[in-house]
Amino acid sequence: MIPELGHYALVLALFVALVQSGVPLVGAATGNAAWMGVARPAALAQMLLVLVAYGALTWAHVVSDFSVSNVVANSHSMKPMLYKVSGVWGNHEGSMMLWVVMLTAFGAAVGVFGRNLPPSLKARVIAVQGMIGVGFLLFILITSNPFTRVVPAPLDGNDLNPLLQDPGLAFHPPFLYAGYVGFSIAFSFAVAALIEGRVDPAWARWVRPWTLAAWSTLTAGIALGSWWAYYELGWGGWWYWDPVENASFMPWLAGTALLHSAIVVEKRDALKTWTILLAIITFSLSLMGTFLVRSGILTSVHAFAVDPARGVFILVLLAIATGGSLLLYSVRAPSLKTGGLFAPVSREGSLVLNNLLLSTGTATVFIGTLYPLFLDVLNLGKVSVGPPFFNATFIPVAIPMVVAMVVGPFLAWKRGDLLGALTRLWSAGVATVACVAVAAYVTNGGGPLLALVGVALAAWAFFGSLAEFAERIRLFRIPVKDSWNRAVNLPRSAWGMTIAHASMGIAIAGMTGTSAWQSETIQAMKPGDNATVGAYAVHFDRVGTMQGPNYSAEQGVFTVTRDGRHIATLTPQRRSYPVTRMTTTEAAIHTTWLSDVYVALGDPTQNGTAWTVRLYHHPLVPWIWIGSLGMMLGGLVSLSDRRFRVGAPERRSAAKGTLQPAE
Amino acid sequence: MRRLIYLLPLLLFVGVGVAFLRGFDRDPRDIPSALIDKPAPDFSLPPLPGYKEGLSNATLKGDVTLVNVFASWCIPCKAEHPIITRLAREQGVTVRGINHKDKAEDAIAWLKRNGDPYASIGVDLDGRVSIDWGVYGVPETFLLDRQGRIRFKHVGPLTPQVVDEQILPMVKHLRSAS
Numbered sequence: 133m134i135p136e137l138g139h140y141a142l143v144l145a146l147f148v149a150l151v152q153s154g155v156p157l158v159g160a161a162t163g164n165a166a167w168m169g170v171a172r173p174a175a176l177a178q179m180l181l182v183l184v185a186y187g188a189l190t191w192a193h194v195v196s197d198f199s200v201s202n203v204v205a206n207s208h209s210m211k212p213m214l215y216k217v218s219g220v221w222g223n224h225e226g227s228m229m230l231w232v233v234m235l236t237a238f239g240a241a242v243g244v245f246g247r248n249l250p251p252s253l254k255a256r257v258i259a260v261q262g263m264i265g266v267g268f269l270l271f272i273l274i275t276s277n278p279f280t281r282v283v284p285a286p287l288d289g290n291d292l293n294p295l296l297q298d299p300g301l302a303f304h305p306p307f308l309y310a311g312y313v314g315f316s317i318a319f320s321f322a323v324a325a326l327i328e329g330r331v332d333p334a335w336a337r338w339v340r341p342w343t344l345a346a347w348s349t350l351t352a353g354i355a356l357g358s359w360w361a362y363y364e365l366g367w368g369g370w371w372y373w374d375p376v377e378n379a380s381f382m383p384w385l386a387g388t389a390l391l392h393s394a395i396v397v398e399k400r401d402a403l404k405t406w407t408i409l410l411a412i413i414t415f416s417l418s419l420m421g422t423f424l425v426r427s428g429i430l431t432s433v434h435a436f437a438v439d440p441a442r443g444v445f446i447l448v449l450l451a452i453a454t455g456g457s458l459l460l461y462s463v464r465a466p467s468l469k470t471g472g473l474f475a476p477v478s479r480e481g482s483l484v485l486n487n488l489l490l491s492t493g494t495a496t497v498f499i500g501t502l503y504p505l506f507l508d509v510l511n512l513g514k515v516s517v518g519p520p521f522f523n524a525t526f527i528p529v530a531i532p533m534v535v536a537m538v539v540g541p542f543l544a545w546k547r548g549d550l551l552g553a554l555t556r557l558w559s560a561g562v563a564t565v566a567c568v569a570v571a572a573y574v575t576n577g578g579g580p581l582l583a584l585v586g587v588a589l590a591a592w593a594f595f596g597s598l599a600e601f602a603e604r605i606r607l608f609r610i611p612v613k614d615s616w617n618r619a620v621n622l623p624r625s626a627w628g629m630t631i632a633h634a635s636m637g638i639a640i641a642g643m644t645g646t647s648a649w650q651s652e653t654i655q656a657m658k659p660g661d662n663a664t665v666g667a668y669a670v671h672f673d674r675v676g677t678m679q680g681p682n683y684s685a686e687q688g689v690f691t692v693t694r695d696g697r698h699i700a701t702l703t704p705q706r707r708s709y710p711v712t713r714m715t716t717t718e719a720a721i722h723t724t725w726l727s728d729v730y731v732a733l734g735d736p737t738q739n740g741t742a743w744t745v746r747l748y749h750h751p752l753v754p755w756i757w758i759g760s761l762g763m764m765l766g767g768l769v770s771l772s773d774r775r776f777r778v779g780a781p782e783r784r785s786a787a788k789g790t791l792q793p794a795e
Numbered sequence: 796m797r798r799l800i801y802l803l804p805l806l807l808f809v810g811v812g813v814a815f816l817r818g819f820d821r822d823p824r825d826i827p828s829a830l831i832d833k834p835a836p837d838f839s840l841p842p843l844p845g846y847k848e849g850l851s852n853a854t855l856k857g858d859v860t861l862v863n864v865f866a867s868w869c870i871p872c873k874a875e876h877p878i879i880t881r882l883a884r885e886q887g888v889t890v891r892g893i894n895h896k897d898k899a900e901d902a903i904a905w906l907k908r909n910g911d912p913y914a915s916i917g918v919d920l921d922g923r924v925s926i927d928w929g930v931y932g933v934p935e936t937f938l939l940d941r942q943g944r945i946r947f948k949h950v951g952p953l954t955p956q957v958v959d960e961q962i963l964p965m966v967k968h969l970r971s972a973s
Contacts, residue, residue, distance in 0.1 A: 409804060416808075429818035447815055455812065458805035465801045502814070509817045 135200050138188025139279040145181035145236070146269040148174055152239075152262030156255035160327075168255035172243035175258050178265060179236035186220075186233050189278050193220050199285035202226065202278040208291035208711050210682040218302035219292040224426060224442075225278035227305060231422070232268050234306075234313040238342070239265065242317060249338060256324035257317070264316055267449045275442045291682065291711035300360040308353030308380060312418035314346020315387055319415035322408045323457050326464040331404040336397035339411065341771055343394060347387045348767030354380050355760030366717035366732040368652070368748040370756060371643075373522040375430040378501040379421030382494050386414040389490035392483050400480055400545060401471030406487070408468075409461060416454040417494070423450055429505055475547040482540030482548070489533040496525045527582075534589045534640065537633060538596030542603070556603060560596040567591035579648040586644025594637030601630040628770025635762025638755050645727075645752025653747040656737050666749030668729055669693045675733075675743070683707040685718075688733040688743065692722060704733040725758075727751040828929050828948040835862075835943050836927040840917025844899050850891055850917025855943040859969045861890045861962070862937040863913070864925060866897045867905035869933045875952035876909050879936075882958060883912035888966055892916040895925055895933050938962060940969045 152174035159167025192200045193216050196209045206223040207216060215222075221230040239261035246254045272278070295301070321339045325331045357380070362370040371377060390410040396403045424430055427443025474480040500517045507515055538560065542553035571587040602608075604626060605618040653665045657672045664670065673689040685705040692699040702720035709716070719732040727750060734744030830836070839851035848854065855862070863879055865872040883890040892913040894902050899918065906913075919925050928937070931950075938947040947965055949957055 405801070413804070423815070427815075427819070429815065443819060447812070450815075451812055454808055455805065458808055462798070462802040462805050466798050502811070505818050506814055509814045 134188050135192050135197065135279045135281070138185040138192075139277070141181045141184040141188065142269065142273060142279075145178050145185065145232075146266065146273060148178045148181060149262045149265035149269055152178060153259050153266055154262075155259075156262075157259040157327075160252040160255040160259070163252075165251065168251050171255045171258035174262065175236070175239040175243040178262070179233075179240040182229075182232050182236045182269075186229050189226060189229055190217060190220050192279075193217065193226075196289065198287070198289055199281050199283070200278075201280045201282045204282060204286055204289045206292050207289040208682060209288050210711075211291060211297070212681050214299070214302060215292055215297045219296075221305045221309075222292050222296045222301075225272070225276045227309070228268065228272050228276055229278055230305060231309050231313060232265065232272065234309050235261070235265055235268060235316060238314060238317050242320075242342075246338075253321075253324055253328060253335075253338075256327050257320045260320035260323045261316065264320070264453065267452065271442075271445050271449065275445050289711075291709060294683065294707065294709040294712055294714050294716045295364060297682075297709075298360060298364055300356055300364070304353055304356040304360060306353075307349045307356060311346050311348075311350020311353050311387075312380075312383060312421065314342060314349060315383060315390075315411075315415040315418050317342035317346070318387075318390060318411040319453075319457070322411035323460065325408060326457070326460045329464060329467065331397065331408060331468055333398050333401050336394045336407065337775065339407075340391070340394045340398060343387060343391050343411075344767050344771045347384070347391055348764045348771065350380070350384050350387060351760055351764045351767065354384060355757055355764070359757050362753070363719050363721060363730075364716070366719055366734070366746065368650070368719070368730050368732075368746070368750060370646070370753070373500070373517075373519045375501050376421075376425050378497050379417075379424050382497050382501075383414055383417040383421060385490050385494040385497065386410060386417055389487045389494070390414050392486050392490075396480050396483050397471075400474065402474065402480060403484070403487075404468050404471060405461075405465040408465060410487075410491075412454065412457045412461060413494075416450070416457075417498075419446070419450050419453060422446060424501075430501070472546075474545070477543065477550050478548040479540065479543045479545045482536055482543050485536050486533065486540065489529055489536070493526055493529045493533070496529060497522065500525065531585065531589060534593050534636070537636070538592055538600070541597075541600045541629065541633075557596055557599055559602075560592060560599040563595040564588050564591040575649055583644055583648030586640060586648065590637045590641035590644060592637070593640060594634050597630050597633035597637065600633075601626075623775070624773040625770045625775075628766045628768075628773070630766070631769055632763045632766025635759045635766060637759070638762060639759025642752045642755030642757075642759060645755070646750045649751045650753075651749045655745060656742040657745040658742045661742075663745070663747055665729070665747035666727075666751075667694055668699065668749060670729075670731065670747055672745065678705075680707065682711065683709045686733065686736075688731075688745070690720070690731050690745075692729055692731075700729065702729070702731045704731045706733045706735075723754050725754050728753050828945070830929055830945045831948065833945060835937075835939060835945055836924075838917075838924045838927060840893065840919055840924055843894065843903055843916055843918055845903070846916060848915035850893060850915055852943055854891065854915060855939055857941060858889050859941060859966050860939045861888050861966075862893060862939060863890060864893045864895050864928070864930050864933050864935045864937075866895045866933050867901040868897065869895075871952040872934045873909065875934055875954075876912075878953045878955060878958060880910055880912040882962070883914075886963065886966075888962075889914050893925065893928075893930075894918050895930070896920065896922045936962075938965055938969070940972070 152171065155167050156171035156174070159165070159170065189202070192203050193207055194213070196203065196207060196216070198204050202223065202225050206219050206226070211219065220226040239258055242254065242257055242261065246257070249257070318339050321335065321342070325335055357377070358370045361372070362368060390407065393403050393407045393410055397407050423443065423446040426446060429443065500521050503517050504515050507513055538557065539550070539553050542556055543550070568584050568588050568591070572584060604622060605615040607615045651666045653663050655663060657663060659672050659674045661672045662669060669692070671691045671693070673691055675686055675688050678685050678687050685707040687703050687705045690702045690704070692702060700722035702722055704720040705718040707716045707718060708714070717732045717734065719730055722729045728748070730748040730750060732746040734746055736743050835852060835855055837852060840849050842849040861882065879890055882888045890912050894916050896919070917924070934952055936949045936953055937945050940946050946969060947961065949961070953962070
């Protein structure tokens with residue numbers, strides 16, 4: 133009964149979405165306030181209905197209702213409760229439901245928090261959001277209905293893929309989707325602005341918080357995914373340039389560009405058509421990611437169950453959303469008024485450079501990801517594009533980006549003083565040189581030269597961002613107490629920028645450290661054997677067996693020592709899940725926050741007395757995720773800036789209550 | 796002219812969209828054989844004990860031939876066996892086999908149990924010849940023309956769809972061509 137209620141709610145949500153995508157649009161075109169007013173209640177109703185449907189599906193999973201085929205395919209009565217709940221989005225149908233939940237939640241949030249928006253813009257934004265909803269609800273109902281029943285109901289289910297039964301991955305999709313879908317708001321704003329034929333600083337101020345929120349959650353989602361890959365897949369890698377990873381990285385890059393170009397629109401009323409285009413592209417890349425993962429046109433390690441009908445449907449959605457918005461763009465964008473002028477060396481100029489480099493980076497990843505497909509379609513043969521391509525093409529783009537990231541905030545708007553900015557960065561320069569020297573000394577010149585470049589970039593980003601902050605609060609030039617007051621009174625967006633940029637430095641340090649200086653030992657070990665990895669000695673004590681709720685495991689016990697000192701006892705596992713007949717490796721990691729010692733228990737050798745043991749020493753690897761967390765935090769701090777909360781840059785204009793953008 | 800720049804994103808997108816659409820017909824996992832349109836590698840395999848004929852380059856010439864790599868220990872081989880049998884008995888296609896890394900008595904017992912559609916079978920005990928043919932798993936199936944050139948390769952068990960849509964039209968074409 134409850135699954136049918138969910139199904140019914142979903143159909144109802146589709147009809148609400150149809151109303152939401154039509155009526156307010158007509159209202160906005162004819163100036164009919166009542167029709168425009170439909171937008172908000174419709175967005176709320178759509179969200180509530182989708183939530184009811186999602187709740188019904190969750191209920192079916194939680195009580196293990198095996199008459200629902202989605203539950204049969206992805207659940208098992210013995211599965212722990214956490215994974216019964218997270219298993220809802222651990223499969224194609226359920227993940228699309230989560231997509232729509234996020235989509236409608238964002239739409240409703242515009243309805244609720246968009247009080248300051250001009251009514252026509254708000255109506256149009258929510259209408260466009262409704263159209264996306266129509267597309268995805270149709271997609272779910274036609275090709276991926278999660279409420280389909282099976283008769284007769286089997287006694288138990290097939291269980292969720294054991295790789296997905298993991299706390300890190302349980303929360304990876306919600307963050308990722310919140311990011312993907314969050315960009316739909318920027319998209320809806322862009323399309324609405326094209327329909328209105330007007331883009332102004334106020335528009336950018338409304339778009340920025342949504343983009344920031346989406347960007348922050350996407351950052352968290354990608355970081356969680358890479359963390360999961362690191363500890364769960366058992367080979368200690370954290371990024372593989374796999375198509376599915378790239379599918380999440382491209383919207384992130386484009387979203388980062390959007391975040392920065394929107395600043396220029398907000399502050400200087402320039403780069404308008406470019407920002408609109410970026411908003412369209414960012415969301416289109418999110419859609420394309422969804423398409424690539426589910427259509428099976430590229431090979432990837434983690435594709436969903438592939439169904440051509442679904443692929444075609446998403447392609448049609450993509451064609452309508454992206455093709456339609458780009459068509460609108462080609463018609464409307466030329467008539468948008470261009471704004472303020474600026475010199476090449478200026479804050480605007482540095483943000484343009486940032487955008488150019490980020491777009492080039494996005495294009496690089498795009499080409500690398502789709503090159504095999506293009507070649508195949510043109511009958512030019514089969515190739516695969518792997519990490520060497522991306523390392524060779526993406527890193528050269530990333531290096532100037534990070535260098536410029538530090539200098540940009542020192543430049544003034546309109547016309548900046550590059551020499552002056554560099555002079556004020558002398559302390560960061562000194563710190564960078566010192567870090568490189570320390571790194572070269574500690575590693576004894578080991579590792580590639582590029583590693584030292586990485587260290588330099590990391591230090592430059594970190595100390596340069598702090599130097600910019602110190603400059604703002606005039607640290608050491610005025611009494612510390614006054615500096616403190618200045619820091620407290622700085623806008624949160626300034627804090628956010630410093631945190632995010634410095635964290636980027638931390639993350640780069642982590643990426644560099646583990647890529648350049650990791651050591652690995654892979655060998656067959658019997659209990660009692662010794663091995664070394666990096667500066668650590670590892671002793672294989674014993675292997676025991678243990679029983680989990682829905683798996684049995686072999687657990688190895690390893691003692692890690694350094695110069696005879698006991699460091700840690702690590703217990704990696706090899707779990708076998710009888711229902712899916714799969715084994716997973718649960719690596720055991722000892723972290724000092726500076727480096728990780730990583731032990732994974734592999735397959736037993738043929739006679740069963742020894743195991744393939746993989747030992748890694750990953751210097752600085754935790755910093756990747758500390759840095760990512762910091763970037764997300766920076767985004768959130770910036771999001772809490774008063775001008776976003778109040779919807780106005782300063783108190784004065786808010787008091788006047790004239791928030792209508794001036795023509 | 797300026798308007799054209801604004802049209803550019805749309806044009807690029809249309810190009811990508813067309814590539815996606817055509818991408819549905821392709822299987823990215825499908826790896827082409829380097830031997831297509833090349834003569835079969837030089838080889839000569841002995842017959843199973845008690846069987847008359849083995850398999851060599853000479854046996855392959857003269858007629859369009861389907862060469863099927865199989866083993867008694869391979870479950871998918873058993874699944875495709877009725878399809879191969881039908882091809883040989885009902886469609887009159889000459890089917891020859893390469894018995895891959897198998898024990899002779901197991902292979903003979905397997906053929907007795909499931910029927911023997913093969914005109915002749917070569918025994919590749921150590922799998923060396925299979926390596927020359929680029930076989931990386933059983934079953935695999937090759938189609939050769941009258942001159943003994945490899946014209947088509949299928950990895951994995953044959954399905955009725957592969958037979959109807961690819962193998963039979965190709966057999967017809969190759970027979971009429973030479």
